[in-house]
Amino acid sequence: MRKVAIIGVGMTKFGEHWERGYRDLVIEAGVKAIEDAGLQGNEISAGYVGSMASGSLIGQEHVGALIADQMGLNPIPVTRVEAACASGGVALRQGYLAVASGAHDIVVVGGVEKMNDLDTNTVSEILGGAGDEEWELFLGATFPGLYALMAKRHMHEYGTTEEMMAAVAVKNHEHGSRNPYAQFQNKITIDMVMKSKMVADPLKVFDCSPITDGAAVAILATLDVAKKYSSQPIEIAASAQASDTIALHSREKLSEVKATKIAAQKAYEMAGVKPKDIDVAEVHDCFTIGEILAIEDLGFFKKGEGGKASLEGKTYLNGEIPINTSGGLKAAGHPVGATGIKQAVELTWQLRGKAEGRQVDDAEIALAHNVGGSGATAVVHIFKKV
Ligand SMILES: CC(C)(COP(=O)(O)OP(=O)(O)OC[C@H]1O[C@@H](n2cnc3c(N)ncnc32)[C@H](O)[C@@H]1OP(=O)(O)O)[C@@H](O)C(=O)NCCC(=O)NCCS
Known part of the structure; x- marks a missing residue:
């Protein structure tokens, strides 16, 4: 190759x-x-x-x-x-x-x-086709609903809280405020997230990526x-993709995305790097719980500790591992077919040292993580400065 x-x-x-x-x-x-x-x-x-x-x-x-x-x-x-x-x-x-x-x-x-x-309802139904039409969408399960189930399970198993998920949105809006290409460039607070309209318990409007x-x-x-x-x-030092069951109810666990773990493992092997070597990552935060699952399944934090790490600010621009400097799907926006390429665009700017206003110092190795549906497809790329 x-x-x-x-x-x-x-x-x-x-x-x-x-x-x-x-x-x-x-x-x-x-x-x-x-x-x-x-x-x-x-x-x-x-x-x-x-x-x-x-x-x-x-x-x-x-x-x-x-x-x-x-x-x-x-x-x-x-x-x-x-x-x-x-x-x-x-x-x-x-x-x-x-x-x-x-x-x-x-x-x-x-x-x-x-x-x-x-309109939103029609778009929601169309997006629902990314799941299992016969066993999920037909029965009324939309994507906020599916990710809400994953959030509830993560909360049950690891004590993850709504505030921890809100912290992901707050951080991504802060990053988005530095990105002129982002849909939302306004800063928000945990209180604003907590008081925003409920979409699918426990996910509120500010826990969701927009249309x-x-x-x-x-x-x-x-x-x-x-x-x-x-x-x-x-x-492009690595490109790896994995698949899992299309329906959420057939998964081994709801508190992880197995396809992410498999794709990440392959990508790390291919690039010859470990999670600790990654300087900056764009991950699939279609809902705030999605980012918590991603930073655990990609190996940046131990299973169950992604929410706490988010609340402690470890994923900010100047944190332990800067996540979603673009604002992620949450604040930069999620035009579904374009998101995976936007992640590569943002990381190219980061590795060139040209991510003005949101540059990660000395970024040399970057990771992009893009998910299809509730985790039936995951694709991970690792980029290196030449
Ligand atoms: C969350 C969601 C239901 C909100 O849709 P809505 O209720 O129709 O919202 P509206 O378009 O009426 O917007 C109302 C206000 O909220 C804002 N808003 C909408 N979605 C938002 C979001 N996700 N985050 C922050 N603000 C949002 C709008 O900008 C608007 O603000 P304004 O009144 O100041 O102009 C919709 O964004 C959604 O379905 N998101 C998920 C998309 C999805 O499933 N993607 C695939 C993931 S796998």
């Missing part, structure tokens, strides 16, 4: 883009990434785009072809990748594999979603080719 690097990144601001369409968002992010890489579009030989539910959300399928056409990439192959909220992370992995295998030298990977054109429009794009190349274009290529 050949070594692969990120040579260019770009993204739109995440948020509510009433005045712009799906294609406008992906074009903006794509042009920024191509300019950042300093290459011509015709040097790219394939593309992979993460998009979870464009058919249901905006009535547009066949988005690989749409993007190839609108981005002026014809006739190269552009393939849509769908893995629910992990669509972006899995698209990144497909691009990585295409370059590592020798099939392509330079590829574009992207993620895009336009979610605000429908978001946005796109993110990265250009990948072999490390050899990368050095010709970029003075600061970022190596």
Whole structure:
């Protein structure tokens, strides 16, 4: 396998883009990434785009072809990748594999979603398709509901409290306030989280990621080719993915995400690093409990101690392990297909030393963790400064 690097990144601001369409968002992010890489579009030989539910959300399928056409990439192959909220992370992995295998030298990977054109209940139902339609969604279980069950179990087993989960939201809004691309740039307090509207007990509005429009794009190349274009290529030192049961009730445990643990273990082995070597991580905090599960399952904290660590401030920018410097899904927003690529964009900026206002000092190794559904898919990437 050949070594692969990120040579260019770009993204739109995440948020509510009433005045712009799906294609406008992906074009903006794509042009920024191509300019950042300093290459011509015709040097790219394939593309992979993460998009979870464009058919249901905006009535547009066949988005690989749409993007190839609108981005002026014809006739190269552009393939849509769908893995629910992990669509972006899995698209990144497909691009990585295409370059590592020798099939392509330079590829574009992207993620895009336009979610605000429908009302919340309809979006919630569409997102519910990421779980088991027959045994969860059909019976009324939405994603806040599924993650609420995981939260309740974690609280029962480890004494995790609602304040601990609220601390995750407070920290991510603080980080989001430093990120001009974030949907929410307002700071909040634990009291505000605790008093916000209940969505699915114990998860309140401020425990949830929002409904978001946005796109993110990265250009990948072999490390050899990368050095010709970029003075600061970022190596993708590991790419690993794992699967688990689609339905929550079939899992061995509700207080962990097994697919995360397996993907992380593979990624650490592949990169030759340990959790303590990671300088900064973007993890999948679709709900605050999701971040607590992630920082435990990725090995940053012992099982059951993620909530306490969050309350103690260990995951802040200047903490033991800075988590979600972008603001995470919670504050930066969660346009589902784009999130996995946005994580790579943020970490590229961190490793280049260009995450203005939220830079982690001397960041050299970074980890991205993207989850599909309630944990049926998990994908972990490790990036290294070259
Ligand atoms: C939490 C949720 C139900 C709130 O939706 P809603 O009740 O329709 O909220 P609205 O759009 O009416 O917004 C009401 C206010 O709350 C704010 N808001 C909405 N969602 C928010 C969130 N998640 N965090 C913080 N503020 C939020 C809005 O900005 C708005 O503020 P304003 O009145 O100052 O303009 C919705 O964001 C949601 O379903 N989130 C989860 C998405 C999801 O499941 N993703 C997949 C994960 S696997």
